[in-house]
Amino acid sequence: MKNEKHRAPVAVILAAGIGSRLSPLTDNCPKSLLSVGGSVILERMIRNCLSCGMSQFILVLGHRADEIKKFVDKTFRGIRVTYVINERYRETNTGYSLMLASDAIGTAEFVKFDADVVFDVKILRQLLDSDHANVLCIDRNIALEDEEVKVIANDQMQVLEVGKSVDPKRALGESIGVEKISSGTGALLFVELSEMMESRGNLQAYYEAAYAQLVDKGTQFHALDISGLDWTEIDTAKDFAAANAMFSSPVTTISRGQQKVLDEAADEAAIHTHV
Template sequence: MPTPPADLTAVILAAGTGTRLRPLTETTPKCLLDVGGKTILARQLERVAEAGIPRAVIVTGYLAAEVEAHITTVPQAVQVTTAHNPEFATSGNCMSVLAAREKITSRGIVLCDGDVVLTGDAMARLAADAAPAALLLDRETVLADEEMKAVLDAQGNVRRLAKPLPPAECAGESIGIQKVSGMALPIFWATLEAMREAGDTQGYYEDAFQRMIHAGVSFRTVPIGHHEWTEIDDQADLADARARFAAR
């Protein structure tokens, strides 16, 4: 049975240091940078509310107090709590996901990288998709080394997910927003715990997804147009986002 949006929790990963955006991020976490009069985090919470997701857990790390303070100023269309990753400076984002686990009581999560700005209804379509596990895929972007690329099987499900994949074999870029619900969610938690127990704390949640795929879990893709989103990694990305989303 599909997990309805009302039984999902958004998990927004906002623990990173944003080193490629310094000096802007020396005193401001990346998720609190302004894009068109709103912070990246505020924009994400708007999309969460529009998708009908009633709860969000913000995972903090770097400059956590600033994130906590900002949350109190954002209109609360969803119930927001925080979880802290004390290992944010030395671990991969898999540990940030695990930091949120004890706050999750819903049957599913929508997991979001905290540096993605998006418009439109893509998150709502992802939340409403019948598949237990699915991710937003941009099939229009020009793929290079930096992108998280996806190879699909004959049924259109993800077969391989990683950055170091030949672009010619890939269907598009996974933008860093995905749903894990139903039977897939306990498998996800168990996979992340196994990574931690093996000492793989530098890993990423996509590594867990790939292990799940190898174990037989299907990840469907939900399309998103290239004009509907951007990821903010550096100063050029930020300038582009501010130009593209100023009036949205």
């Protein structure tokens, strides 16, 4: 049936890193278990997924893995979670962690999240609603420097280049670390990652390097502009403070219908404010 809704993608969350730049906050706590606005970062991410109908999760863990597993199992009873352990988390990076999730993902469509990104659930709704098979969420309102993963796209928002080494002057915006990957592209992606990781020199590579190789070989990625919606990546104490300022209240699991009612009420209030 043409109108039949297909199964929600699997959520793949990369949470293996140490978060050393957030020390001393992360000296005794994994970064993903820090609290932002009254909710643990990882809880906020999982609840956003549940709000969008995503109920199957793959978590790639490394640093303090047992603490994260214990938190998820206690907080979310009954959801389907597969844990993948990156035993080499100290010497590897996100490319290696994502490669390890290959068997657990299988042939499923998935949405990949960096575990240190805090975001408005509306971003995920827009991503899932996109008709494009492979989608990178990008923000155009970011001052682009060397640290950011930058995206160059054409007038149709097709990605032409992606990576940290992309020229900031030519880039459309920053990739926020949340992407939708189709089943077919997933298979190609894991081949690229596996081949990359055969070389020790690539162990510290980011997964975006594999995206860039796929783009060069003709795989189409669409850039979804989420500018204006709230999100932040948490790498430093400054980022952590910004996240708490941006997200000031605990997360709740909220259906699409409830979201619509809230949005309509906010629009109505805005109209009356300007009258």
